[in-house]
Amino acid sequence: MKTKIQILGLITVLSVGLVLALYLRSRSISNQNNGFVRSIKIGLLTQEKEIVINAGKLGIAGADYTGFYLWDRLEIGRILTFNIHKLDTQTRVIAFPDTSKNGFGRTDIQIAPPYFYVTNLKTNHIFYGTISDWQVKGLITYPSKANKVYMTKSTKVLARIVDRGLLNLGHWYPGQTAFAKSPAFDGIQGDGVFSRDGMFLYDQNNKRLVYLFHYFNQFLVMNDSLKLLAKEHTIDTVTKIKYKLGQLDKGELGMASPMAIVNRKSCLEGDWLYVNSGLRADNESVNDFELNSPIDVYNVKNGKYLFSFYLPKYKGDWVTNFTISKGKLLATYKQGIVLYRFSNHI
Template sequence: MKAITSKTLIRLAILGLLGIACMVTLFLLSENEMHRNNAFIRRYPHHPISKTYDLDLKYNSYYIAGHANDLLYLGNTTAPLHLLEVNLITKDTNHIRIKLDEPDLPFRSIRIGILAPYFFVMDGSVPCIFRGSITDWKAHLWMKDHAYFTRALPIDPNTLYIKTISSKTNEAVLGIIEKQEGTFNVTLNPNILERQLDGMFDVDGTMLVSGDNSQLGYVYFYRNQFMVMNPDLELLRRAETIDTVQVAKIQLSQRNAHGEIKMKAPPLQINKGAVLYQDLVMVQSDRLGKYEDKAMLDQAAIIDVYNWNKQTYQFSFYLYTIGKKKVKAFTVCGDRLVAIIEDELSVFRLKPTHFKKPLRAQNMANGYERSPE
């Protein structure tokens, strides 16, 4: 065997360095595509929100379950029947333990939803839904075995907005579960989610319910589109965000022996969390527009605000992070914006110059308030 000469070693080293350089270049180009789109320019008004305080939650496993007036409720993924109640005015906290009348079901993915004076405990893999009163936090089995679902949000004491899998097409579909006179009706609307590739990954997104429960929403993760519906799941608006990606950029594997399809590479995510607030849709995006500094992605989440009724882009604002902690979720409680930033809770005021007062605040300002029916 011939000895490797120094010239050969130099050539091999050069080839290796070129290969590494190519890989780094491709990675940087990929990262740039993931985070930048020079086709749009955002408008940032002067401080449309202002922070009031941060609260240490101690754990990063909390999610937003709902709110009732000035009380925010946080569910916990690692303690499924535990709730943390936060008084947004006094900052006082209260730990709540939910009791189920049938606690031995084979639960796998419990989620809690608050719709005062009720709360719901939901697991679409069983499938079952419990309902109880927030006065005693005891829940009774409300529905079992009528419909499987991947997500459910209560919209009135007897109705839930769900996402499920169609038995006819094996594709994701939005629907309504409604209890009437002791029986359950499950209504699916196959026309809301629009298939592009597989009808599952390509239509994935965030389900929304407005604060007064008068509208439902859905924001796609991987394309520049969102929809707003009425509580009967009839389409009111289909609108686009300021991003220009209209077709989901995802790579899928071939179906395996179990019939499963998986993503082959991280997808290009256009939209993240979102909130439906009166006639506004607030959408979190990590995509930088023209002239925006990439360093901002380490300092804040970008929230784009749209008027769904007028189908217009209004403005954007920064939701600043805490150190290296990232925004996990956010919601609107009255005239406050509340965000979970890993293990911290941040509370902000919405400025009325940019956000209308909620109906309750308007009524109180006018000297009256609607009583519950």
């Protein structure tokens, strides 16, 4: 028995050591010379408000003229509103029918005023209502598994779907039997899972979508029927995914070699795409890169890189997510949320 415990302890130590080694190797890749430069604007942001809170559990749901909406991943239906005029927060709770919250698995919330949408990704259900009273008014059931869902104003469902083990994009109207798949991913390199992993961004006002890949320097611009309008590139030079696949616990497929995340987080506002890059530019110091999160800005209408700016660390942590609306930037960190104002010369 003692020998088994010692073996288990050794395995645990080795596992932790392997994870740490992979992380350090990934940071090393991020910090090396990566063959590109940034045009960095200094002094672009002014901090307006900070709120110390466990923001690691908060997701960004949307924005309007009053401010931003965040949702609690641990408490289904709990919404935190951040008013950019009063610089305060309030808590709202979505009221579900008596049994609707039973069986909730992985959840996602989208707020596109005046509507809210709560997606149960486990059961393929979308609950919807209005923010005037935060009451669930109805339910939509879409036909197949997805891991990211958007509702449009025309009740079309846009989704990143799991199709025969591969990630794809699809759209669906209530009454149809299946998602109509987009050809946007045709010709994408790699295994069809990690190679297609990325961020699915939707702009309600312009009926435009952007898909930004995590592990190489490409983003796709589409309309809300998922017709591909353009393939564009970020400023870094990572054109091919470099990794090895291996078997993890329970026979699952996973990464067996470390690699840097090229594009960490992002948001879309109007014609501009904001990308939190995971790679240091050749004209950046290691110190600047370690103390800040670089945000690269692109025009999605023509794919051009415009400029970059820094989001500083907060209480020693890099930004975990961010969104932009009406000249304000809301950033979430592990220990708080911070509101910034852009200067007039943006």
